[in-house]
Amino acid sequence: MYEERTVTKRVVFEGKVIRVRKDDAVLPDGRPCTREVVEHRGGACVLAVTEGKVILVKQFRYAYGETLLEIPAGKIEEGEQPEVCAMRELEEETGYAADRLELLQVMYPTPGYCNEKIYIYEAKGLKRKERHLDDGEFLDVCLLPLGEAYALLDCGALKDGKTALALLRHRTQRNDIVL
Amino acid sequence: MYEERTVTKRVVFEGKVIRVRKDDAVLPDGRPCTREVVEHRGGACVLAVTEGKVILVKQFRYAYGETLLEIPAGKIEEGEQPEVCAMRELEEETGYAADRLELLQVMYPTPGYCNEKIYIYEAKGLKRKERHLDDGEFLDVCLLPLGEAYALLDCGALKDGKTALALLRHRTQRNDIVL
Numbered sequence: 001m002y003e004e005r006t007v008t009k010r011v012v013f014e015g016k017v018i019r020v021r022k023d024d025a026v027l028p029d030g031r032p033c034t035r036e037v038v039e040h041r042g043g044a045c046v047l048a049v050t051e052g053k054v055i056l057v058k059q060f061r062y063a064y065g066e067t068l069l070e071i072p073a074g075k076i077e078e079g080e081q082p083e084v085c086a087m088r089e090l091e092e093e094t095g096y097a098a099d100r101l102e103l104l105q106v107m108y109p110t111p112g113y114c115n116e117k118i119y120i121y122e123a124k125g126l127k128r129k130e131r132h133l134d135d136g137e138f139l140d141v142c143l144l145p146l147g148e149a150y151a152l153l154d155c156g157a158l159k160d161g162k163t164a165l166a167l168l169r170h171r172t173q174r175n176d177i178v179l
Numbered sequence: 180m181y182e183e184r185t186v187t188k189r190v191v192f193e194g195k196v197i198r199v200r201k202d203d204a205v206l207p208d209g210r211p212c213t214r215e216v217v218e219h220r221g222g223a224c225v226l227a228v229t230e231g232k233v234i235l236v237k238q239f240r241y242a243y244g245e246t247l248l249e250i251p252a253g254k255i256e257e258g259e260q261p262e263v264c265a266m267r268e269l270e271e272e273t274g275y276a277a278d279r280l281e282l283l284q285v286m287y288p289t290p291g292y293c294n295e296k297i298y299i300y301e302a303k304g305l306k307r308k309e310r311h312l313d314d315g316e317f318l319d320v321c322l323l324p325l326g327e328a329y330a331l332l333d334c335g336a337l338k339d340g341k342t343a344l345a346l347l348r349h350r351t352q353r354n355d356i357v358l
Contacts, residue, residue: 001246002239002317013192013199015215017292020192020199025241028317035241036194038217043291060181061290062204062214067180068290075291108338109288110295111240111247112222112254113196118289118340138181138207159287161297161340168347 002028004035017075040116044086045073047104047166048096048123053143054167055094060138069142069152070160071167073118082119090123092132094141099125104169109161120166146170181207183214196254219295223265224252226283226345227275227302233328233346234273238318248321248331249339250346252297261298269302271311273320278304283348288340299345325349 005026013020019039027033048055048071056069074089076082083101091097101121109116133139144152152158153167184205192199198218206212227234227250235248253268255261262280270276280300288295312318323331331337332346 001237001319003246004239004241013201015201016213017215018199018217020197020217022192022194023241027315028239031315033315034195036196037242038197038199038293040289040292043289058180060183060207061287062183062202063216063292063294064287064290067182068287070290073291103335105335105343106338107340107343108240108243108247109340110219110222110293110297111243111249111339113219113242114217114289114293115242116289136206136210136212140180156282156284159285159296160290161286161288161344164284164286165340165344165347168344168351171351172347 004028004033007032036113038114038116040114041078042076042082042117042119043073044076044082044089044119044121045071045162045166046086046090046098046101046121046123047071047170048090048094048098048126049146049170050096050126050143053145054149055096056142056144056163057093058140058142068160069158070163073162083121086119086121091129092134093139095129095131096123097127097129098123104166107162107165118162120162122166122170183207183212186211215292217293217295219293220257221255221261221296221298222252223255223261223268223298223300224250224341224345225265225269225277225280225300225302226250226349227269227273227277227305228325228349229275229305229322232322232324234275235321235323235328235342236272236318237321247339248337249342252341262300265298265300270308271313272318274308274310275302276306276308277302283345286341286344297341299341301345301349
């Protein structure tokens with residue numbers, strides 16, 4: 001239904017994080033249109049809860065000019081499996097490792113113009129290891145009691161989409177058990 | 180803490196939906212870096228529930244090449260208030276109008292490289308009116324019973340971030356009442 005057909009793909013910017021295209025396409029009714037697309041290899045992130053505390057990273061985000069609290073996350077490397085990326089980022093950023101990960105959701109952050117897929121996992125069997133940040137990466141790790149994280153969520157202080165989504169899913173599961 | 184300072188802003192692509200910059204900046208430790216930024220004016224969307232059914236739009240998304248189920252949403256026009264945008268998009272896309280909107284959350288979809296803010300509202304006092312789509316906009320409206328929407332959410336079929344977030348918030352509120 002209502003598919004749009006690509007006529008010409010044109011790369012207008014090639015960066016390290018993103019590639020941007022401006023395509024000529026055809027609307028479902030046959031008329032021509034242009035479509036702007038931000039290409040991104042995809043991201044992976046991990047909700048990690050240990051002893052009733054959620055592991056968050058506090059990080060300056062240049063695009064917003066703000067410091068945000070987020071679950072550990074990163075960009076998928078070329079050819080890397082999302083789960084491997086999530087495991088790697090968790091350990092690099094926080095110094096915790098997981099026995100295994102469960103997929104909570106694949107999230108499309110902004111489908112109007114971007115093709116990024118964010119794989120959201122929950123960590124099982126957490127162990128403390130060593131932190132080793134990427135070169136040029138600056139962040140603090142915070143262990144926040146779940147009650148406080150939910151309170152931040154309710155008052156809108158956790159603005160990052162993947163973080164809010166992961167915590168809400170976790171909370172819903174807990175409620176289901178209580179009910 | 181850990182702020183990055185802009186040295187030079189450079190626009191590398193100017194589109195209708197997005198503008199892309201590649202900036203020279205300085206890391207917290209004083210070393211130079213480049214930052215890719217997708218600028219977007221922001222979006223607004225509405226969770227609208229009427230008679231136990233959530234109003235969704237089914238729409239082809241070019242960037243993914245997939246048809247997605249989403250809550251009604253759109254791009255904020257220049258100088259437009261997010262709430263006005265949300266009201267407008269709800270009516271244009273679905274033919275329903277709300278007496279008022281309550282802000283559920285401001286969501287940052289992908290803070291690693293994009294400055295878009297998505298304002299997520301809940302509609303109160305829905306009324307049936309006329310649908311009038313934008314030129315070149317093709318979508319179907321679906322009224323989905325909340326139970327079915329939650330089931331789609333649980334099995335990962337609602338991939339759009341803002342839609343999943345809005346529905347999870349709605350569900351959490353309902354659970355809170357039950358508890």
